[in-house]
Amino acid sequence: MSSAALALRQIKFENRAFWRNPASAFFTFAFPLMFLVIFNLLFGNEEITLGPGQSTSASTFFVPAIAAFSVITACYTNIAISVSLSRDGGVLKRVRGTPLPAWAYMAGRIGHSTIIAILLVAIVAIAGVLFYGVDIPTNTMPAFLITLAVGAASFCALGLAITSVIPNGEASPAIVNASVLPLLFISDIFIRLDDAPAWLENVAKIFPIWHYSQAMQAAFNPFETGSGFRFGYLAVVGAWGLFGLLAATRFFSWEPRR
Amino acid sequence: MTSSTTTGSAAGAGRDEGRAEDLAVSVRGLKKSYGALEAVRGIDLDIATGEVFALLGPNGAGKTTTVEILEGHRQRDGGEVSVLGHDPRRGELAFKQRIGIVLQSTGVEPYLTVAEVVDLYRGYYPSPRDIDEVIEVVGLKDKRDERVLKLSGGQQRRLDVAIGLAGDPELLFLDEPTTGFDPSARRHAWEMIKNLQALGKTVFLTTHYMDEAQYLADRVAIIAAGAIVAIGPPATLAGREQAATRIAFHFPAGAPAIPEELRGAPEEARAGDTMAAPAAPNDTVELRTTDPTRALHKLTSWALDNNVELGSLSVTRSSLEDVYLELTGGDEVEGVS
CATH class of the missing domain: 3.40.50.300 (P-loop containing nucleotide triphosphate hydrolases)
Incomplete structure (x- = not known):
């Protein structure tokens, strides 16, 4: 079997197993929508200023923000937790003893997560159009899709990397949420940090979520006149992804860590 | 190679x-x-x-x-x-x-069926066995389309073996x-x-x-x-095949003493190759001998002559367990297994 066929086959089985657990599938999709609804209920009618003479309703901000959140949840959070659980359950060790190449197994997990991320973003965008009068920008669509892809790849890699510091499956949700939730609050995802102290913003700027959030906003900005690409932000996200990939390659454990 | x-x-x-x-x-x-x-x-x-x-x-x-x-x-x-x-x-x-590996404890995707799991794993090998053949060998034919999470512990273990066999190792x-x-x-x-x-x-x-x-x-x-x-x-x-054979029976109440010659086979005697004199009736008497035919003949002759019933009479070879316990000292080492 060719390499591509091996990876596709893994994605197929991951995908099948995912949809067999309807409760898990339902909440995977309901979760970001819930945030979209709540934030719009709370702040949706506020006018926010994106630039000189460019003010819009906060709903326009929330769609790319929740889209970014969806990618982070589907890729980083989901991979980190599910891989930790698979490792505890011995699934990874079993796979390790078969001729399936390690990269093909990982490609299956990453490919499946990326599909979920894309579906989530599409659902969030459609909900934005239907219920909150958000316009889908067409001229920045290539930038939006590529930003989405770079984010998905990078956050998957980081999700794999963090499993090497997660001691066991039960600890994984706590560790993963602790690593990601504070950043979601200070990275213009849940709320815009217009009046935050400078040091807090500087802290946020160390990590990839803030940069990803900015890149997604730019690629979804109705007032954007250029292509919508923010290569500086994308480079930071990509660099973190590369770091995650190297860390995962070096420290990833196939055996339960206890 | x-x-x-x-x-x-x-x-x-x-x-x-x-x-x-x-x-x-x-x-x-x-x-x-x-x-x-x-x-x-x-x-x-x-x-x-x-x-x-x-x-x-x-x-x-x-x-x-x-x-x-x-x-x-x-x-x-x-x-x-x-x-x-x-x-x-x-x-x-x-x-x-x-090779095929069945580890001590491993998991599989709980939401896939038995046949799907076997299919998933057999796909990794160049010349795998047929799905249904493998399922048959491990006796999971009835559970072919059952999801893994519905299997009992023993059935999951058999699925482990099926996965180990899937690649025809x-x-x-x-x-x-x-x-x-x-x-x-x-x-x-x-x-x-x-x-x-x-x-x-x-x-x-x-x-x-x-x-x-x-x-x-x-x-x-x-x-x-x-x-x-x-x-x-x-x-x-x-x-093991040369080790002493164990003859055991319940010593009947009121029976006369067992003849001296049965209490040991001095020639070829190993440690413990003697019969302990019973302390009380209905105690189990154990005789260890490397010459079981002769010993048994003497024992049963004595029993018939004295009209004694040998309750729970048994003749056993030194078991693998005896060998094992002797060699491993019977102690368990805790820690890495």
């Missing part, structure tokens, strides 16, 4: 190559430590192709460490290991394609395949392993059940504290 893995003198290399043809596993001086704990201290093993080999020992004796080194899951500290002509340390694709590792089974599930598993033997597979089995090793294995090695203390066919392990 074999020549690249053999080293040493010309004579030694030639001998090794000759052996490697019909040896599935060859181990020399295998060592592994975890910190200060020496889990495996210099093991030698040769397993022939088509043989069912059991590594028997208490928990913590080094069974799993040994088998996981042979599978390529763990790195050894010292010694030579050749499995199907490969050094498992390298984790080569060609090696992984030829030449050598199958079974690490404590029946631990935690109820007696009937264990019987089923044994029949299944017997089926594998009939397929001509080499099976490397670890267990801490004597009866399992005795029933399944062509040869047994007993491992204790990281070293092999006995190796051979279960029937003759550690001189």
